[in-house]
Amino acid sequence: MARIGVVGAGYVGLTTAACFARLGHEVVCADVEPAKVAALSRAEVGAHEPGLPELVGEGVRGKRLRFVLGNDEALSGVDFVFVCVPTPTGADGAADLVAVHAVLREARDAVRPGCVVVLKSTVPPGTAERVAGVLGREDVGVVSNPEFLREGHAVDDFLRPQRVVVGAAGPSGEEAARRVVGLYEGTGAPAVITGSTSAELVKYASNCFLAMKLSYVNSLAELCERVGADISDVTEGMSLDDRIGAAFLEPGPGWGGSCFPKDTRALLSAAEDARVDFPLLRATIGTNGHQARRVVDLVRSAVGPLRGARLGLLGLTFKAGTDDLRDSPALAVAALLAEEGARLVGYDPCVGRDCGPVRVLASAEEVARDADGLLVLTEWPEFAELDWPALAGAVRRRVIVDTRTLLPVDKVVEAGFHLVTLGRRAAA
Structure with missing residues (x-):
């Protein structure tokens, strides 16, 4: 001891x-x-x-x-x-x-x-x-x-x-x-004993590689939408290659949290101090900023003009399983939507207070009431089990933008929703 x-x-x-x-x-x-x-x-x-x-x-x-x-x-x-x-x-x-x-x-x-x-x-x-x-x-x-x-x-x-x-x-x-x-x-x-500088770089290198993988798949999802491919099929085919694997191949609204944004910037700064050009990492960060704007573009295409539109956000934390809102991509999307004049209400299982422009409500059902569109921004499993016919009866317009590719397409479409997902053609 x-x-x-x-x-x-x-x-x-x-x-x-x-x-x-x-x-x-x-x-x-x-x-x-x-x-x-x-x-x-x-x-x-x-x-x-x-x-x-x-x-x-x-x-x-x-x-x-x-x-x-x-x-x-x-x-x-x-x-x-x-x-x-x-x-x-x-x-x-x-x-x-x-x-x-x-x-x-x-x-x-x-x-x-x-x-x-x-x-x-x-x-x-x-x-x-x-x-x-x-x-x-x-x-x-x-x-x-x-x-x-x-x-x-x-x-x-x-x-x-x-x-x-x-x-x-x-x-x-x-x-x-x-x-x-x-x-x-x-x-x-297993233990890796090395020099302290190498150990410190292991942490940054690991997180930045995962951030790169997420930015890569988000760009790939955008390409799939343009050429008529299905990102789920593409990533399934990729993941069967042992050199690639399945982890961090799900498209989303961007990456955030307490580590990835901080660590990518810190490693880029360390590289610049060492006079090492790291364009791949710089592009990873830039792609993540682009992703939030791309989600807003998808919402605008699905809903129409955003000024005055009531939008229901499902999920506010940066990922499921935590109450952490730091650098949450959901809040980055929300900020851009609010800039265009949208009225935002939201629900998250671990958030009980208003977040910036988002008025937080007590349930997904309340969020859906009179909504002009719903957005899934955090991959909480319970969102896949919602009562879709009931929600269809509560919304003003039956439009959902699922940025996490989480929802059961057949059930959502059967309830009458027009469903937009990243990397796929819209389902209606």
Whole structure:
């Protein structure tokens, strides 16, 4: 059993703390927000993340997991310090490391000899090497251990990871890296031990590759519409190639969330700093911006003039299984629709408050009432099971734009709807 300090009780930090406690370690998790620390100490988890509230409760009741205000206890008297603070996008597109450096300044005099400082936050290549210099402690190891947590699947991703990547920085880094790998014993995951800069690049490279794949399939869907092909058939044929696979081949309104937008911009900034031209990544970002405008064009073609039109939005979060609205493509589409004068109402299973121009209602049925068109913007499975004849009787105009290729075409068309999907000819 190791004594672990986790600095930051956000999405990554809380999952890290709760899961290490489940693996049998003694964990203290620190945050600067008094209300959050108080709630977590009562095992009250505000975020919608399946399995996480139960795991936090288990750790708190078993006294393997504690939450504290301020970083002192998470830095002193522990064997490992996991830095899980935000690294948002700065004005220049690069990751803002102010919070990381603040923790390291505190750690300089607080951590005991032999402790390992672990960068869990997503940071640009070379950060751990520079941090080791900022820390200035030859008796303290520094490693990079990027997280690969999918929102809505974070607990499973931590406890049953596809891989554990640990990068060593400094002269004592390799031994420290092996100690960090040992913390994950019992997960059964293959471990990759490398240099810290390579480990940091693994995280960016993975997320940016997936973003590229999504931008690619969205452009492919647009081509399918123009030439009369079916994107579902095309991607099915592609996915049977082992070199390609089926993951991230579903067209949609664009990609968003807390990682892809931030990480694509950060990697592009890192490439520019290194004087490496990366047109493929630049095009990936540009294609994503185009996708929201393309969805609006499809809505306009299906509904007609948007000024004054009442549109019902089904789904507001950036993906199903989470309550995260950060950089949600659904809200990007909504903003463009509102600019053209559309009146927007919406429903999402995990959103209970108005979002910008969208007035949030309590059900899909309320959203459909007197609507001039419905838009599926998030792939919540329950939307595929809606009562389509009832919705057909509630709307003003029977038009649906399904940006997630989620709905059962036969049932929707049988109910009398004109259905528009990405990458297919409209069904009516």
